[in-house]
Amino acid sequence: MKKRKFLLFAVLMLALSMFLAACGGGNDEGGTDTDTDEKATDDTPKFMSILTGGTGGTYYPLGGAFAKIVTDGTSIDTTAETTGASAENMQSLKDNKAEIAFTQTDIASYASEGKLMFEGNAVDNIQAIGTLYPETIQIVTTEKTGIKSVEDLKGKKVSIGAPGSGTAANAEQILEVHGITLDDIQKQDLSFDESVSGIQDGNIDAAFVTAGTPTAAVEQLSATETVVIVPVEADKADALIEKYPYYTKDEVPSGTYKLGAAVPTVAVQAMLVVKSDLSEQVVYDVTKSIFENLDQVTHAKAKQISAEKALNGVGIDVHPGAQKYFDEKGITAE
Template identity: 30%
Template sequence: MPHPPSPLPHLTRRQSKILQAVAATLVALGLLLWWLLPLGKTPPSGTIIFSTGTRAGVYQKYGGLLNDAIHKDMPDLKVVLKDTAGSQENVRRVANGQSDFAIAAADAVENYLQNHDPHADTLRGVARLYDDYVQLVVPADSDIRTVEDLKGKRVSIGAPNSGVRLIADRVLKATGIDPDKDIQPKAYGIDTGPKLLGHDLDAFFWSGGLPTDGLRNLAEHSAIRFIPIQPSLVAKLHAEGESTRYYRATNMPASAYPSAQNNATVPTMAVSNLLITRSDVDPELVKWLTRTVINSRDRIGHDVHSAQLVDVRTAIYTDPVPLHEGARRYYRSVKP
């Protein structure tokens, strides 16, 4: 006659708590392994150089916050952040091997490719990030109302080799203004232009995420206005071909700089930003970095509002450069 099964031993309250703690630890360990499995168990180490942008600009702030996220995910990876003039310099630095990663606007990347500049064919995309908005700023009491009114004025068109310079030159030319002859061009960035507005400057161009700290501070302490970039002007730019196809007509939301916009949107144009690298950068490193970019969105977006737009569904669209193999592997690993 078979014996009935022995009853389960009774657990004391202390033993039950210990068992629950062990179970919770195993679950946490399993989640950690699930988190790391698509990437490999050992985070990359070494040193990388990351080009950002000018002080008071969004590129630099985003790069600094991304560096914090990288340090948490890859504690043995040292990131050297490099201040630069902006997109055009960043593309050149990555292509020439002076930097491993950089943020750059799509029009600047395409411009580099079309010029057949050195090592252009090595450029690769990691992620599409967020959009830059063109912001043309004047004092509130200025007689400048349209882009055409800039003729004869002292206008900052951005630092040489910046994305701002590329856009400002194109906007002016599309309006019939020669940047070298029809205005008094100044080469200031967002770190300097706001301080000189109304003194040594009548207007300045900026292209950056919304809001840009340097402009937000200016709007909160000075009376300024934004000059509209009308859709008809964007259409003229598109007709010129080249990398102007990356510009899209849009509106700067009223919430960008409330004190300067009087609850009104401002017609302008935008261009997408890309995180770029080179084809020879280690795929495993790029894979880890791509994950950090995607998963740090909310953390970084708390301080850089435009970073909230980073999305795994759109990050793969890094035109005009193909995705780096490491980034491709990451996106495949999280594809539903």
């Protein structure tokens, strides 16, 4: 009797073990499928944001065009967002608030190295897609202010750009090589649109605008006022470039804003950066979509953008996905 009970108990235990094993196997297999699904979701996001700048600058219209191109080319729903531009965009990527952003090359370098406005707060999760076009530093005023030189800005109400923008750093550095500090001007922290409104209303005298030319906000100003672009003369440009090598000499061409002659100034480069944790395939697709569909971008600045120049002056690491695209095209930095 005891033997029979023991055998019955053993059979029941064996059946229970097989049942539990089957359940465990099912859970393990289900867990593997879930992990795979999550991995696919992580590698290919359903939505992406491109951080741009103010509506009166160049980033915003270009960002809108790029967002449509990326959506069409990757099937990832991509939108452009207006922001305070370069420095704010770098912080937003660090805070995982977006995936792609416009910025200046100098600001991207400051962010990755933890310098200037990023001191003690380095952004370690960004990599480059590539550079786009020169971002011209335009010191904008009107004929009626009488301002003709950088030195004339002393004591005047001058907008140096939105808080957190790359324009503010450019303004401070340009003033510096002219022997002027922010204490020597009545500093205003305004977006491009706010700056233009301020000049039109007589509330400010001049504004720094770092953007591709022609810049929409300044074009609007030229419709009602005689615009003056204050020059950065060659000797001061040389001094600036010697101290801050990411600058290059540039000019605002004759005819822009109805100017009668070209005005010498300096520029940095606009660039696109991405979060470094985006997959190689996603960034490859984004890079290819943008550079192979520039004919769909109606903004005048698109004529200056090309894959062949995209690795020039990048200044930070290029994302492997973007690098794969450039390698396929045989493109290297000049």
